[in-house]
Amino acid sequence: MAFVSQSQRAPNESYTFASRPRPVENRSKYREPPSEQTHSNYGNIMYDRRVVRGNTYAQLIIPTTAQPDPVEAQRQQESRRRAIARKRAREQFISSTPEALQGRKHIDVQTELYLEELSDVIVATDVECQTDAFLDKPATPLFIPAKSGKDVETQIEEGELFDFDREVQPVLEVLVGKTIEQSLEEVMEEEELACLRAQQRAFEELRNNELAEVLRLQEQERRHSEEKGRRIAQQKEVLKKEKETAEKIAARAYTQQYLSDLLPAVFTSLRSHGYFYDPVEKDIENNFFPWLMAEVNNSLEKRYTARELLDTIIHDVTQKRLKMFKELETQ
C-alpha cells in the first residue's frame, strides 16, 4: 500500500530534506512501537511486496474495503485537526471541507464532466504480429541516378583530324618570325641610339677640350691685355709726371726772372705814386698850406669886397650925377 508521506510545509520557507539512502524497513501493517532501525532484512526489491508493480496510470482506485480501519481513521482525524489548527494559526481564510457527521464518512467522488470508469482491471489490448511467408526477393532494379547537367556530344567529322606537327609549322614560323623581327628592330634601335650617344660623347669631349683651350687662351689674352693696359697706364702716368715736373721747372724759372725785375719797378712806381713820403713835408703840405691859402684867400676877399664896394659907390655916384645932369638937361 502506498504510504503517502505528509510533508509539513511552511509556506514562506523552502523545504529541504536530505537523508542517506537506506532500505525501507520491514514493518508490519499494524504499527508496533518503533523498533530500532534494522538493516538486516534487505530482501530483494523484486520480491518486495511494497514495490508497486504494473502500470501506474490507473492507480487511483478506491481500495476494495470500503470501511477504513478505525485506528487509521482516528489517526487521520488527528493529523487533520493538527493541520487545520496550524492553518488557522497562520492563514486567515481557509476553506476546508467540514468534517463528516457521525455515522457518515467522506468519499471521493468524480465530479468532472466526463466520468471515468475506475476499475481494477487494467485495459489491455493484445497486439500480435506475424511475418508473412518468405517471398522471393525480386531483383533490385538498376540504380540510375537522376539526370543532371547538360548533354553535350561531340563527333569527329570527316577531315577534322590533322597532324599537329605538320600543321603547326607555318603558325610557329610566323610567331617566331614576328618575335624575332620585333626584337631585331628593338636591338637595332638600341644600337643606333648607343652609337649616336657614343658619337655625341666623343664629340662633346673634344669640344670640351677645345673649349677649355679656347677659354684658357682667352683668359690669357685677357690677362695679358689687362697687364698691357696697366703697364701702358703706368707709363702714361710716368710721362705725365715728367711733363708736369718740366713745366713746373720752367714756370719757376720764368717767374723768378720776372720777379727779379719786378722789385725796382714796383718801388719806382710806388714812389712815383707818392706812397713814400717825408712826413714833415707832408704835414706842411697838408696842414700849413691850406691854412695859408685860406688866409690869403680871406685877405684877398676882403680886398675884393672893398674894391667892389668902391665900385658900387662910384657907380652910384655916377648914376646920380648922370641923373642930375639929365635933369639939368631937360630943364
Added chain:
Amino acid sequence: MAGYLIDPSRAPVAFGRRAVPQLFEELQQPEADRRLRALASLCDLMHDPERIYQTVNGAGFLEQLKVLFEDEDSSVRTKTCELLHLMTAHSIGRQALLSSSLLPSLSQLVDDSSSSCRRNVHRVLNRLTLLPAGADALLALVPKLMLKLRGEEDEEEEEEEVQVLLLSTLSSCSRLDALPALASDGVSLLGHKLSHRSPNIRREAAAVMMALSVCEDGKLKVCEESLLPVLVDLLHDEDIEVQANAAGVIMYTVIITTGKQQCLDLDVIPILLELVSKKEEEEEEKERKSRKALVMYSLRALTALAEAPDGRRLLLEQLPLLLRRSEAAEEDHDIRRDAQTAVRVINWRP
C-alpha cells in the same frame, strides 16, 4: 589564325599600311582597356622607322596623343609617354615632337601623380635633347626641372633613375646655354648631388657642373661655393667617368685666377699628374675612350695651372713626365697635342 587574342595585352594589328591608322582609331574608344591594348601594340610597332614616318606624317595622329595626355587612367598616360619615348628614338620623331604642340602638355605631365608616368616623361625629355633644337626648346623648362631636382629628396631606386634622367637632360640643355640653370641656383644644388652615394648621379651631376662652369658666372660660383675640395675628392673616385667629369670641371674653373688660387691651395697638381701618367695596357675600347677624356682634361687643367707662377714652379720639376707624354710614342694625336701645349706654357718666360 585561330588566335584572335594571342597576347591579351595587345590589340590586334591590321596588315601593312592599315596598321597604324586602325590602331589610332582604336585609341578613340571610350573604354580605357582597349586604349591600353592599342597603345601597347603601337609601342611594339614603333620600333620600325617606317612606321614612325607613317605616324608622323599621318593626319592628326599626334594631336590624338595630346588628348590622351589628359586621360584619367594613369597607365594610359604612362603608355602614351612610352610611345613618345620610342618615337623620339628617331630624328624624324624628335623633329615632329618639336614642331607639334605637344611640348606644353608634356611639360604639364612632369608633375603627374603616377611615378611611372613621370619616369617616362623624363625619358622622353632626355631623348629629345639628343637633338640640339630639342635642347633649345627645353631651355624654357630648365627652371621647372631644377625645382623638380630640388624636390627629389627621397633616395629610392626609381627616384634615382628619374634623377639621373633629369640630370642628363639638364646637362644637355646647359651645354647650349648655361644661364637658366645658373639663374636657378644650380651650382649649390649640384654641389649636394656630387656627394651622392650612387655613381650614376655623381657622374651626371659632374657633367652638369662642367656645362655650367663654361661661362664666367659659373666658374665664379664654383669657387664661391667652395666646391673644389669636393671635386678633388671625386678625382679619387672609382668610376672613371666621374673622375673625367670632375677633371673637366676643374679644368674650366682653373682658368680664372680665383680658381687657380684655390686649386693650388688644395695641392691638386700631384693628383692630376698621377692621373696623366697612369697607363693601363689592357683596357676595353670604351674604357680607353673615357680614360682619354680624363687624360685630356687633366692636361688642360695642368696647362691652365701652369700660368700661375707657383704652378709653373711645381710643374717645371715634373717636366720630364709631360715630355714623355708629348713624345711621338704617344699614339693618341690629341693627347700628344695637349701635352705639347702644356710643355710650351710651362716653359714660357714673360
